[in-house]
Amino acid sequence: MTALNLRALKHAIDNRHLLQLHYHGGNRLVEPQVLGVHNGRHQLLSYQVAGFSESGEVPGWRRFDLIEASELTVLPVTFDGPRETISGELHGWDEILAVVH
Template sequence: MPIAEAIRTQHLLTFNYGGYMRTVEPHTYGTDRKGNRALRAYQVGGGSESGERIGWKIFHERDMKGLAVLPHSFQGPRPGYNRVDQLFARIEAQL
């Protein structure tokens, strides 16, 4: 499971989402309260439909295209990270 492994090893992920390439620091991965596989991540590069290219975002795994783990790592949790994330019904991996 590349997302969980990227969280465990603190490696960046890249993927296409909503027509934009994204580079993110993955923080929490699991199943949200609606039953969707989801990732909470801090986006550090790429585009966004909202125009907010940097910051906290939620991504549904089914909509990620071309997911890849990058060789670059990150230092750990970003400010504002909440390990008790109410979005998730079940957490499989987190920082």
């Protein structure tokens, strides 16, 4: 994960911008909620609102391992704010870099 991408992700979270990214075979549209390090890897906890899903369940919560993500685009479209997280999703991070407010 490059410093440029981390800055873009922090900006998206701080300003509540939707993200588009390519992950595991398809494009996804997400509301980024938490950026951090989990088990030594940069990850993004997001609420996916549209796009490809291996499970077929959209909308829903997704945790993306950012080393496997590509074509990250911060969109000019904003979202309302934080969603109620799944119990425990804010625990267990090595480090939290940004959280939507």
